[in-house]
Amino acid sequence: MFLCYEGITRHRSGSKESGISCRGKIEAEALASRRRRHTALPTCQTSFPAGQLEQGHSDCENQRSDHSSVSFQPLGLQEFLIRMASGRFYLTCMVLGSLGSMCILFITYWMQYWRGGFAWDGSVHMFNWHPVLMISGMVVLYGAASLVYRLPASWVGPKLPWKVLHATLHLLAFTLTVVGLVAVFQFHNHSKISHLYSLHSWLGITTVVFFACQWSLGFAIFLLPWASQWLRSLLKPVHVFFGACILSLSITSAISGINEKLFFVLKNATKPYSSLPSEAVFANSTGILVVAFGLLVLYILLASPWKRPDPGTLTDRQPLLHDRE
Ligand code: HEM
Numbered sequence: 001m002f003l004c005y006e007g008i009t010r011h012r013s014g015s016k017e018s019g020i021s022c023r024g025k026i027e028a029e030a031l032a033s034r035r036r037r038h039t040a041l042p043t044c045q046t047s048f049p050a051g052q053l054e055q056g057h058s059d060c061e062n063q064r065s066d067h068s069s070v071s072f073q074p075l076g077l078q079e080f081l082i083r084m085a086s087g088r089f090y091l092t093c094m095v096l097g098s099l100g101s102m103c104i105l106f107i108t109y110w111m112q113y114w115r116g117g118f119a120w121d122g123s124v125h126m127f128n129w130h131p132v133l134m135i136s137g138m139v140v141l142y143g144a145a146s147l148v149y150r151l152p153a154s155w156v157g158p159k160l161p162w163k164v165l166h167a168t169l170h171l172l173a174f175t176l177t178v179v180g181l182v183a184v185f186q187f188h189n190h191s192k193i194s195h196l197y198s199l200h201s202w203l204g205i206t207t208v209v210f211f212a213c214q215w216s217l218g219f220a221i222f223l224l225p226w227a228s229q230w231l232r233s234l235l236k237p238v239h240v241f242f243g244a245c246i247l248s249l250s251i252t253s254a255i256s257g258i259n260e261k262l263f264f265v266l267k268n269a270t271k272p273y274s275s276l277p278s279e280a281v282f283a284n285s286t287g288i289l290v291v292a293f294g295l296l297v298l299y300i301l302l303a304s305p306w307k308r309p310d311p312g313t314l315t316d317r318q319p320l321l322h323d324r325e
Pocket residue numbers: 130131132134135138139181184185188194195196197198199200201202203204205207208249250251253254255256257258259260261264
Protein backbone atom coordinates (compact mmCIF):
# COMPACT_ATOMS: atom_id res chain seq x y z
CA MET A 1 0.00 0.00 0.00
CA PHE A 2 1.39 3.34 -1.00
CA LEU A 3 0.04 6.74 -0.35
CA CYS A 4 0.43 10.12 -1.95
CA TYR A 5 4.09 9.98 -1.26
CA GLU A 6 6.47 12.78 -0.47
CA GLY A 7 7.65 14.34 -3.75
CA ILE A 8 4.83 12.92 -5.92
CA THR A 9 3.59 16.41 -6.66
CA ARG A 10 6.94 17.22 -8.15
CA HIS A 11 6.89 13.95 -10.14
CA ARG A 12 3.59 14.71 -11.79
CA SER A 13 3.99 18.35 -12.47
CA GLY A 14 7.67 18.25 -13.33
CA SER A 15 8.19 21.29 -11.14
CA LYS A 16 11.08 21.13 -8.72
CA GLU A 17 9.64 23.42 -6.10
CA SER A 18 7.47 20.97 -4.27
CA GLY A 19 8.92 19.06 -1.35
CA ILE A 20 5.48 18.78 0.22
CA SER A 21 3.45 15.64 -0.27
CA CYS A 22 -0.15 15.53 -1.33
CA ARG A 23 -0.82 14.06 2.08
CA GLY A 24 1.07 16.89 3.69
CA LYS A 25 -0.96 19.48 1.77
CA ILE A 26 -4.21 17.85 2.73
CA GLU A 27 -3.15 17.66 6.32
CA ALA A 28 -2.15 21.29 6.36
CA GLU A 29 -5.43 22.27 4.76
CA ALA A 30 -7.38 20.07 7.10
CA LEU A 31 -5.67 21.60 10.07
CA ALA A 32 -6.35 25.12 8.83
CA SER A 33 -9.95 24.21 8.16
CA ARG A 34 -10.32 22.76 11.63
CA ARG A 35 -8.83 25.85 13.15
CA ARG A 36 -11.27 27.98 11.15
CA ARG A 37 -14.39 26.01 11.84
CA HIS A 38 -13.59 23.96 14.95
CA THR A 39 -15.22 20.91 13.31
CA ALA A 40 -14.11 17.33 12.70
CA LEU A 41 -12.04 16.80 9.52
CA PRO A 42 -12.79 14.22 6.77
CA THR A 43 -10.23 11.67 5.73
CA CYS A 44 -8.68 11.67 2.26
CA GLN A 45 -8.62 8.00 1.20
CA THR A 46 -5.04 7.98 0.10
CA SER A 47 -4.15 4.28 0.25
CA PHE A 48 -3.28 2.75 -3.12
CA PRO A 49 -1.77 -0.52 -4.27
CA ALA A 50 1.67 -0.29 -5.91
CA GLY A 51 1.39 0.87 -9.49
CA GLN A 52 -1.51 3.23 -8.88
CA LEU A 53 0.41 6.03 -7.33
CA GLU A 54 -0.46 8.55 -10.03
CA GLN A 55 -4.12 7.62 -10.00
CA GLY A 56 -3.97 7.82 -6.25
CA HIS A 57 -2.48 11.25 -6.40
CA SER A 58 -5.18 12.60 -8.68
CA ASP A 59 -7.88 10.94 -6.57
CA CYS A 60 -6.28 12.58 -3.65
CA GLU A 61 -6.27 15.94 -5.37
CA ASN A 62 -9.91 15.50 -6.33
CA GLN A 63 -10.80 14.70 -2.79
CA ARG A 64 -8.89 17.73 -1.69
CA SER A 65 -10.89 20.04 -3.92
CA ASP A 66 -14.16 18.24 -3.15
CA HIS A 67 -13.56 18.68 0.50
CA SER A 68 -12.96 22.38 0.35
CA SER A 69 -16.57 22.91 1.29
CA VAL A 70 -16.98 20.08 3.79
CA SER A 71 -15.50 19.33 7.15
CA PHE A 72 -12.18 17.44 7.62
CA GLN A 73 -10.80 14.70 9.87
CA PRO A 74 -7.17 14.11 10.81
CA LEU A 75 -5.18 11.48 8.82
CA GLY A 76 -3.80 9.81 11.91
CA LEU A 77 -4.25 6.15 10.91
CA GLN A 78 -2.90 6.60 7.40
CA GLU A 79 0.01 8.62 8.59
CA PHE A 80 0.73 5.78 10.98
CA LEU A 81 0.48 3.16 8.18
CA ILE A 82 2.91 4.97 5.85
CA ARG A 83 5.37 5.42 8.63
CA MET A 84 5.07 1.76 9.53
CA ALA A 85 5.67 0.62 5.90
CA SER A 86 8.79 2.79 5.50
CA GLY A 87 9.80 1.99 9.06
CA ARG A 88 9.82 -1.73 8.33
CA PHE A 89 11.84 -1.13 5.17
CA TYR A 90 14.51 0.87 6.98
CA LEU A 91 14.59 -1.66 9.81
CA THR A 92 15.28 -4.40 7.23
CA CYS A 93 17.97 -2.16 5.70
CA MET A 94 19.60 -1.82 9.10
CA VAL A 95 19.69 -5.61 9.49
CA LEU A 96 21.08 -5.88 5.96
CA GLY A 97 23.72 -3.21 6.63
CA SER A 98 24.78 -4.97 9.82
CA LEU A 99 25.03 -8.34 8.06
CA GLY A 100 27.02 -6.81 5.18
CA SER A 101 29.43 -5.03 7.53
CA MET A 102 29.89 -8.22 9.54
CA CYS A 103 30.69 -10.19 6.36
CA ILE A 104 33.48 -7.73 5.51
CA LEU A 105 34.76 -7.53 9.10
CA PHE A 106 34.79 -11.30 9.55
CA ILE A 107 36.60 -12.09 6.28
CA THR A 108 39.16 -9.34 6.98
CA TYR A 109 39.72 -10.56 10.53
CA TRP A 110 40.15 -14.14 9.31
CA MET A 111 42.83 -13.10 6.82
CA GLN A 112 44.54 -10.76 9.29
CA TYR A 113 44.48 -12.87 12.45
CA TRP A 114 44.87 -16.45 11.14
CA ARG A 115 46.42 -15.98 7.67
CA GLY A 116 49.14 -13.43 8.36
CA GLY A 117 47.66 -10.20 6.99
CA PHE A 118 48.00 -8.34 3.72
CA ALA A 119 50.69 -7.39 1.18
CA TRP A 120 50.92 -6.72 -2.57
CA ASP A 121 53.99 -8.76 -3.50
CA GLY A 122 52.80 -12.01 -5.09
CA SER A 123 53.06 -13.89 -1.78
CA VAL A 124 50.29 -15.67 0.09
CA HIS A 125 49.68 -12.34 1.85
CA MET A 126 48.75 -10.93 -1.53
CA PHE A 127 46.27 -13.78 -1.94
CA ASN A 128 44.60 -12.61 1.29
CA TRP A 129 43.22 -9.60 -0.57
CA HIS A 130 41.26 -11.96 -2.81
CA PRO A 131 38.59 -13.14 -0.32
CA VAL A 132 38.24 -9.67 1.21
CA LEU A 133 37.78 -7.89 -2.12
CA MET A 134 35.54 -10.57 -3.60
CA ILE A 135 33.17 -10.56 -0.63
CA SER A 136 33.20 -6.74 -0.39
CA GLY A 137 32.67 -6.30 -4.15
CA MET A 138 30.76 -9.26 -5.53
CA VAL A 139 28.57 -9.88 -2.50
CA VAL A 140 28.12 -6.84 -0.25
CA LEU A 141 28.46 -3.91 -2.67
CA TYR A 142 26.78 -5.84 -5.48
CA GLY A 143 23.86 -6.63 -3.14
CA ALA A 144 23.54 -3.02 -2.00
CA ALA A 145 23.72 -1.73 -5.59
CA SER A 146 20.96 -4.13 -6.64
CA LEU A 147 18.58 -2.67 -4.08
CA VAL A 148 18.78 0.98 -5.14
CA TYR A 149 15.25 0.89 -6.67
CA ARG A 150 13.81 -0.58 -3.50
CA LEU A 151 14.53 2.60 -1.52
CA PRO A 152 11.23 4.45 -1.00
CA ALA A 153 12.96 7.70 -1.99
CA SER A 154 13.54 6.27 -5.47
CA TRP A 155 9.87 5.45 -6.13
CA VAL A 156 8.94 8.97 -7.08
CA GLY A 157 10.52 11.79 -9.02
CA PRO A 158 13.15 11.46 -11.74
CA LYS A 159 14.54 7.96 -12.17
CA LEU A 160 17.78 9.00 -13.84
CA PRO A 161 19.78 9.78 -10.66
CA TRP A 162 18.88 6.36 -9.30
CA LYS A 163 19.90 4.68 -12.54
CA VAL A 164 23.24 6.47 -12.39
CA LEU A 165 23.70 5.48 -8.73
CA HIS A 166 22.77 1.86 -9.54
CA ALA A 167 25.27 1.71 -12.43
CA THR A 168 28.02 3.50 -10.46
CA LEU A 169 27.77 1.25 -7.41
CA HIS A 170 27.88 -1.80 -9.65
CA LEU A 171 30.90 -0.39 -11.46
CA LEU A 172 32.60 0.09 -8.09
CA ALA A 173 31.71 -3.49 -7.16
CA PHE A 174 33.17 -4.67 -10.46
CA THR A 175 36.38 -2.71 -9.87
CA LEU A 176 36.88 -4.35 -6.45
CA THR A 177 36.21 -7.72 -8.10
CA VAL A 178 38.86 -7.17 -10.77
CA VAL A 179 41.45 -6.12 -8.17
CA GLY A 180 40.50 -9.23 -6.14
CA LEU A 181 41.10 -11.41 -9.19
CA VAL A 182 44.42 -9.73 -9.95
CA ALA A 183 45.49 -10.61 -6.38
CA VAL A 184 44.78 -14.34 -6.80
CA PHE A 185 46.11 -14.60 -10.38
CA GLN A 186 49.39 -12.88 -9.44
CA PHE A 187 49.73 -15.10 -6.41
CA HIS A 188 49.27 -18.17 -8.63
CA ASN A 189 51.81 -16.83 -11.15
CA HIS A 190 54.31 -16.07 -8.40
CA SER A 191 53.92 -19.51 -6.77
CA LYS A 192 53.74 -21.37 -10.13
CA ILE A 193 50.27 -22.72 -9.39
CA SER A 194 48.15 -23.45 -12.46
CA HIS A 195 45.12 -21.27 -13.17
CA LEU A 196 41.45 -22.10 -13.24
CA TYR A 197 41.63 -25.76 -12.27
CA SER A 198 39.16 -25.89 -9.36
CA LEU A 199 35.35 -25.91 -9.32
CA HIS A 200 35.56 -22.71 -7.26
CA SER A 201 37.57 -20.96 -9.95
CA TRP A 202 35.22 -22.09 -12.73
CA LEU A 203 32.18 -20.87 -10.82
CA GLY A 204 33.96 -17.66 -9.89
CA ILE A 205 35.16 -16.77 -13.37
CA THR A 206 31.72 -17.56 -14.85
CA THR A 207 30.13 -15.24 -12.30
CA VAL A 208 32.54 -12.42 -13.13
CA VAL A 209 31.96 -12.82 -16.89
CA PHE A 210 28.16 -12.75 -16.36
CA PHE A 211 28.57 -9.65 -14.21
CA ALA A 212 30.58 -7.89 -16.95
CA CYS A 213 27.93 -8.79 -19.59
CA GLN A 214 25.07 -7.72 -17.33
CA TRP A 215 26.65 -4.35 -16.58
CA SER A 216 27.49 -3.60 -20.22
CA LEU A 217 24.05 -4.61 -21.49
CA GLY A 218 22.32 -2.72 -18.67
CA PHE A 219 24.32 0.41 -19.48
CA ALA A 220 23.66 0.14 -23.21
CA ILE A 221 19.95 -0.50 -22.89
CA PHE A 222 18.78 1.34 -19.78
CA LEU A 223 21.12 4.34 -19.72
CA LEU A 224 21.99 5.13 -23.33
CA PRO A 225 19.18 6.84 -25.25
CA TRP A 226 18.75 4.58 -28.28
CA ALA A 227 16.60 1.76 -26.84
CA SER A 228 12.83 1.99 -27.20
CA GLN A 229 10.43 1.84 -24.26
CA TRP A 230 9.22 -1.49 -25.65
CA LEU A 231 12.73 -2.99 -25.62
CA ARG A 232 13.37 -1.72 -22.10
CA SER A 233 10.12 -3.16 -20.77
CA LEU A 234 10.93 -6.45 -22.47
CA LEU A 235 14.43 -6.64 -21.02
CA LYS A 236 13.74 -5.33 -17.52
CA PRO A 237 12.52 -8.65 -16.05
CA VAL A 238 15.44 -10.43 -17.75
CA HIS A 239 17.84 -7.88 -16.24
CA VAL A 240 16.36 -8.40 -12.76
CA PHE A 241 16.44 -12.19 -13.16
CA PHE A 242 20.09 -12.23 -14.24
CA GLY A 243 20.97 -9.78 -11.48
CA ALA A 244 19.56 -12.25 -8.94
CA CYS A 245 21.34 -15.18 -10.66
CA ILE A 246 24.68 -13.37 -10.48
CA LEU A 247 24.22 -12.66 -6.78
CA SER A 248 23.35 -16.33 -6.19
CA LEU A 249 26.45 -17.38 -8.11
CA SER A 250 28.58 -14.91 -6.14
CA ILE A 251 27.37 -16.40 -2.87
CA THR A 252 28.09 -19.91 -4.16
CA SER A 253 31.58 -18.84 -5.29
CA ALA A 254 32.31 -17.20 -1.95
CA ILE A 255 31.17 -20.27 0.02
CA SER A 256 33.13 -22.68 -2.16
CA GLY A 257 36.20 -20.39 -1.85
CA ILE A 258 35.97 -20.31 1.94
CA ASN A 259 35.58 -24.08 2.06
CA GLU A 260 38.48 -24.65 -0.33
CA LYS A 261 40.76 -22.34 1.61
CA LEU A 262 39.91 -24.12 4.87
CA PHE A 263 40.74 -27.49 3.32
CA PHE A 264 44.06 -26.12 2.00
CA VAL A 265 45.27 -24.47 5.17
CA LEU A 266 44.02 -27.01 7.72
CA LYS A 267 45.18 -30.08 5.75
CA ASN A 268 48.42 -30.64 7.63
CA ALA A 269 47.59 -28.57 10.67
CA THR A 270 47.93 -29.92 14.21
CA LYS A 271 44.18 -29.49 14.56
CA PRO A 272 42.63 -30.53 11.22
CA TYR A 273 39.37 -29.17 9.80
CA SER A 274 37.45 -32.22 11.05
CA SER A 275 38.36 -31.40 14.65
CA LEU A 276 36.78 -27.95 14.15
CA PRO A 277 39.56 -25.59 15.33
CA SER A 278 38.64 -22.02 16.18
CA GLU A 279 39.73 -20.82 12.70
CA ALA A 280 37.24 -23.22 11.08
CA VAL A 281 34.43 -22.11 13.42
CA PHE A 282 35.17 -18.51 12.53
CA ALA A 283 35.42 -19.10 8.76
CA ASN A 284 32.28 -21.28 8.72
CA SER A 285 30.45 -18.46 10.51
CA THR A 286 31.68 -16.02 7.87
CA GLY A 287 30.15 -18.29 5.24
CA ILE A 288 26.84 -18.38 7.10
CA LEU A 289 26.84 -14.58 7.30
CA VAL A 290 27.43 -14.35 3.54
CA VAL A 291 24.49 -16.69 2.90
CA ALA A 292 22.22 -14.76 5.30
CA PHE A 293 23.15 -11.44 3.66
CA GLY A 294 22.56 -12.85 0.17
CA LEU A 295 19.19 -14.38 1.04
CA LEU A 296 17.97 -11.14 2.58
CA VAL A 297 19.01 -9.20 -0.54
CA LEU A 298 17.19 -11.73 -2.74
CA TYR A 299 14.08 -11.47 -0.59
CA ILE A 300 14.01 -7.67 -0.82
CA LEU A 301 14.78 -7.78 -4.54
CA LEU A 302 12.30 -10.43 -5.61
CA ALA A 303 9.63 -11.00 -3.00
CA SER A 304 9.16 -7.90 -0.88
CA PRO A 305 6.40 -5.31 -1.47
CA TRP A 306 8.95 -2.46 -1.57
CA LYS A 307 9.01 -1.63 -5.27
CA ARG A 308 8.82 1.43 -7.45
CA PRO A 309 5.31 1.62 -8.97
CA ASP A 310 5.54 0.07 -12.39
CA PRO A 311 5.65 1.60 -15.87
CA GLY A 312 3.36 3.90 -17.67
CA THR A 313 4.77 6.61 -15.44
CA LEU A 314 6.50 9.51 -17.14
CA THR A 315 9.84 8.93 -15.53
CA ASP A 316 10.18 5.29 -16.53
CA ARG A 317 12.24 6.10 -19.59
CA GLN A 318 15.01 8.57 -19.03
CA PRO A 319 17.96 7.99 -21.30
CA LEU A 320 21.22 9.43 -20.09
CA LEU A 321 21.77 11.71 -23.05
CA HIS A 322 18.22 13.03 -23.33
CA ASP A 323 17.71 14.05 -19.78
CA ARG A 324 15.84 17.32 -19.56
CA GLU A 325 15.48 17.42 -15.80
C1 HEM B 1 32.40 -14.03 -5.46
C2 HEM B 1 33.47 -14.40 -4.91
C3 HEM B 1 34.65 -15.07 -5.56
C4 HEM B 1 34.97 -15.23 -6.88
C5 HEM B 1 34.19 -14.74 -8.07
C6 HEM B 1 36.24 -15.93 -6.92
C7 HEM B 1 36.91 -16.26 -8.07
C8 HEM B 1 38.12 -16.97 -8.11
C9 HEM B 1 38.82 -17.32 -9.31
C10 HEM B 1 38.41 -16.98 -10.72
C11 HEM B 1 39.93 -18.01 -8.93
C12 HEM B 1 40.98 -18.64 -9.85
C13 HEM B 1 42.29 -17.89 -9.86
C14 HEM B 1 43.32 -18.60 -10.70
O1 HEM B 1 43.05 -19.65 -11.24
O2 HEM B 1 44.46 -18.09 -10.81
C15 HEM B 1 39.92 -18.11 -7.50
C16 HEM B 1 40.86 -18.75 -6.74
C17 HEM B 1 40.78 -18.95 -5.41
N1 HEM B 1 39.83 -18.41 -4.57
FE1 HEM B 1 38.24 -17.33 -5.10
N2 HEM B 1 36.63 -16.19 -5.64
C18 HEM B 1 35.70 -15.68 -4.80
C19 HEM B 1 35.71 -15.68 -3.44
C20 HEM B 1 36.61 -16.39 -2.69
C21 HEM B 1 36.60 -16.47 -1.26
C22 HEM B 1 35.61 -15.76 -0.34
C23 HEM B 1 37.62 -17.25 -0.89
C24 HEM B 1 37.94 -17.58 0.53
C25 HEM B 1 39.07 -17.66 1.03
C26 HEM B 1 38.30 -17.68 -2.11
C27 HEM B 1 39.37 -18.53 -2.16
C28 HEM B 1 40.07 -18.87 -3.30
C29 HEM B 1 41.22 -19.74 -3.33
C30 HEM B 1 41.81 -20.49 -2.14
C31 HEM B 1 41.67 -19.77 -4.65
C32 HEM B 1 42.91 -20.52 -5.18
C33 HEM B 1 42.60 -21.90 -5.58
C34 HEM B 1 41.73 -21.98 -6.81
O3 HEM B 1 42.17 -21.56 -7.88
O4 HEM B 1 40.61 -22.44 -6.65
N3 HEM B 1 37.67 -17.12 -3.17
N4 HEM B 1 38.80 -17.46 -7.03
